[in-house]
Amino acid sequence: MNHQIPNSVIGAVASVIAEHYYSHSKLDTLFMESGAPGDVPEGNCEKKCSNWLKRCNEEPKTDALEVLGAVIQEYMDQEPPSSLFGGPSSTKVTEGQARINAALAKNQLVYRTNGYVTKAGSTPITKTLEDYLRSGDFSSIEKEFERAIEHIQSDPHASITASCSIIEATLKFYIESFDDLAMPNKLNVMPLWGVVQPHLALNTDVTLAADQHKVLKGISSIIDGVGAFRSHIGSAHGRGSSPPSIVVAEARLVVNAAHTLVVFIMEMLHAKKA
Numbered sequence: 506m507n508h509q510i511p512n513s514v515i516g517a518v519a520s521v522i523a524e525h526y527y528s529h530s531k532l533d534t535l536f537m538e539s540g541a542p543g544d545v546p547e548g549n550c551e552k553k554c555s556n557w558l559k560r561c562n563e564e565p566k567t568d569a570l571e572v573l574g575a576v577i578q579e580y581m582d583q584e585p586p587s588s589l590f591g592g593p594s595s596t597k598v599t600e601g602q603a604r605i606n607a608a609l610a611k612n613q614l615v616y617r618t619n620g621y622v623t624k625a626g627s628t629p630i631t632k633t634l635e636d637y638l639r640s641g642d643f644s645s646i647e648k649e650f651e652r653a654i655e656h657i658q659s660d661p662h663a664s665i666t667a668s669c670s671i672i673e674a675t676l677k678f679y680i681e682s683f684d685d686l687a688m689p690n691k692l693n694v695m696p697l698w699g700v701v702q703p704h705l706a707l708n709t710d711v712t713l714a715a716d717q718h719k720v721l722k723g724i725s726s727i728i729d730g731v732g733a734f735r736s737h738i739g740s741a742h743g744r745g746s747s748p749p750s751i752v753v754a755e756a757r758l759v760v761n762a763a764h765t766l767v768v769f770i771m772e773m774l775h776a777k778k779a
Contacts, residue, residue: 509562510569517608518577519554521601525580529553539575542567570614570622577605578620617652650764654757661756668763669694669735672728675767676701679774694732698725705773724769727762734759 510518526532533545536557542564546556558576561569581602609616616622653667676697680686686704689696702721707714 508568508570510558510573511608511612511614514573514605514608514612514614515555515558517604518573519551519558521604522577522580523550523554525598525601526550535576535579536572540567540572541576574616574620574622577616577622581605581616582618582620618655650760650767653760653763657753657756657760661751661753664756665731665734665751665759668760669731671767672731672763673697675770679704679770682774682778694728694735698728701770706777724766728766731759731763 522535523532526535527550529550532550532553536545536554541557541561543557543560546553546560548556558569558573561567561572580598583598606616609622613624614622615624650668650671653664653671657664673692673694676694677688677692679701680688680697683704686700689700702725705721707717
């Protein structure tokens, strides 16, 4: 995916954000906290926003879409100010949000709650998930599962895809954390689990070890099922004109199972690293 901000999006965002904040100090703080590179650009508010977003595209080490999402997050996530008759302030916010969404849509992009700009139709999982795992930012991992839950009602297929992606990212991170483990040739969920499972130490008590072995066999079945669900019904491989139907309860089962597995794997990893 091209991580640059399209010019039409820069134009819409610069115009809307500059008019909304209408303060150089507020804009400077917003962009700097969002990770925009370099010194504060010259020019009026709109020109400043435009130049700073363009600079994000020019800086190789900057994820321009990530900065864009952070810049517009507060504006896009806000509810329009309440007004008995839908007054000017309420209309202005709604129109600004619609303008940004329209510019994104023309470029096959979409804004998602909490500051994510992704390719339209993609899974809610972001490319930064593995960064969260590496940094130990488990609150952000929890948010990824919350996002999967949020999409269950409107798009259960995407929630299933997201859940499998979280498991895959976690298994890759586990393998990368140990020098004696090698990444499999195929990076699908089951080959990844095939590397991780033998590395998970069983309980030293003979009886409990046998019990734990049964649990791990069950986990293998669950992971295999989640991966199969993703292939057959999720959004990762295309849905066709008539995708298989799925009820919310089935999608929720997959998401919750994935969450339990990820917590277990990460706790085992930290126990080994302690």
